[in-house]
Amino acid sequence: MLVSLDLHTHTICSDGTTTPAENVALAVEAGLTGIAITDHDTLDGWEEAEQACRRAGLRFVPGVELSAEDDTASVHVLGYWVDPADQALREECDRLRNERAHRARRIIELLDGLGVAVDPARVERIAGEAPIGRPHIAQAMLEAGHVGSIDEAFERYLADRGPAWVVKHAVTPEDAVRLIRGAGGAAVLAHPGLRAAEAAAVDLIDRLLAVGLAGVEADHAGHPAEAVAYWRGIAADRGLLVTGSSDFHGTRKEARMGAATTPPAVVDALRGRADAAVAAGGSQSW
Numbered sequence: 001m002l003v004s005l006d007l008h009t010h011t012i013c014s015d016g017t018t019t020p021a022e023n024v025a026l027a028v029e030a031g032l033t034g035i036a037i038t039d040h041d042t043l044d045g046w047e048e049a050e051q052a053c054r055r056a057g058l059r060f061v062p063g064v065e066l067s068a069e070d071d072t073a074s075v076h077v078l079g080y081w082v083d084p085a086d087q088a089l090r091e092e093c094d095r096l097r098n099e100r101a102h103r104a105r106r107i108i109e110l111l112d113g114l115g116v117a118v119d120p121a122r123v124e125r126i127a128g129e130a131p132i133g134r135p136h137i138a139q140a141m142l143e144a145g146h147v148g149s150i151d152e153a154f155e156r157y158l159a160d161r162g163p164a165w166v167v168k169h170a171v172t173p174e175d176a177v178r179l180i181r182g183a184g185g186a187a188v189l190a191h192p193g194l195r196a197a198e199a200a201a202v203d204l205i206d207r208l209l210a211v212g213l214a215g216v217e218a219d220h221a222g223h224p225a226e227a228v229a230y231w232r233g234i235a236a237d238r239g240l241l242v243t244g245s246s247d248f249h250g251t252r253k254e255a256r257m258g259a260a261t262t263p264p265a266v267v268d269a270l271r272g273r274a275d276a277a278v279a280a281g282g283s284q285s286w
């Protein structure tokens with residue numbers, strides 16, 4: 001058994017294609033000892049995952065991937081053990097959900113103008129209860145035969161600053177970290193290596209460190225080996241924890257469950273950071 005946890009996975013509660021219980025079953029299959037559920041801007045998958053983990057004897061780490069924006073790109077901040085009752089966090093998740101619905105309508109209008117007709121009702125059905133994300137729109141484009149893959153939908157139309165890209169309101173990365181800490185959680189910068197500009201990501205890490213960032217997801221399945229080493233070095237220089245994950249999205253992304261993982265000692269240290277956030281006046285950790 002791999003004594004290790006996958007600390008970043010998505011479910012149908014956001015833009016993944018598997019249920020929380022299915023994620024847990026896949027974690028068992030991959031020989032992991034624990035799993036985090038980190039859906040975009042929602043905590044809806046926690047209960048089901050927690051129960052499945054209890055039955056399977058896995059450690060459950062409750063998480064969320066908050067959508068933030070800075071001047072140049074979208075920034076994802078992972079929050080672990082946040083208090084679901086925290087009012088500020090709930091309000092931000094609600095705001096992001098509304099903003100996503102709004103943005104989806106505008107993206108579909110832009111696509112229409114580009115000759116790519118997508119049925120808004122189909123997109124809503126694909127998303128179901130989840131906050132609508134670009135992967136749901138990409139799925140509808142794929143079904144309608146406009147593109148041959150989800151990746152192609154992003155490359156040709158949906159990528160940040162692409163022809164059908166629409167800026168969405170979001171918190172600043174600093175406020176995302178503050179929200180997470182205020183809710184008694186530990187904040188980790190997701191996949192820094194997926195950003196276009198390396199220097200901008202280092203600058204971002206320094207800004208987030210000042211407001212209480214706990215870790216950096218250096219070991220992301222989408223990072224090439226050199227990037228993993230580079231971001232590990234950046235984290236080590238700053239005393240930040242290093243997490244690893246697959247960023248599993250079911251069939252909407254290639255990475256398999258457990259493709260990258262985090263050792264239990266790092267998870268314990270992260271938990272310590274959440275406890276410190278509570279001691280500093282944050283809400284009660286989950």
Ligand code: AMP
Nearest residue numbers: 040132133134135150151154155159249
């Ligand atoms: P959104 O939350 O609507 O901004 O969409 C962001 C999500 O789209 C990310 O979490 C990824 O799952 C997915 N995504 C972003 N860029 C790409 C890409 N180039 N190819 C495939 N999926 C992507």
Ligand code: ZN
Nearest residue numbers: 010015040249
């Ligand atoms: Zn996603």
Ligand code: FE
Nearest residue numbers: 065076190191
């Ligand atoms: Fe992300």
Ligand code: FE
Nearest residue numbers: 008010065247
């Ligand atoms: Fe993610």
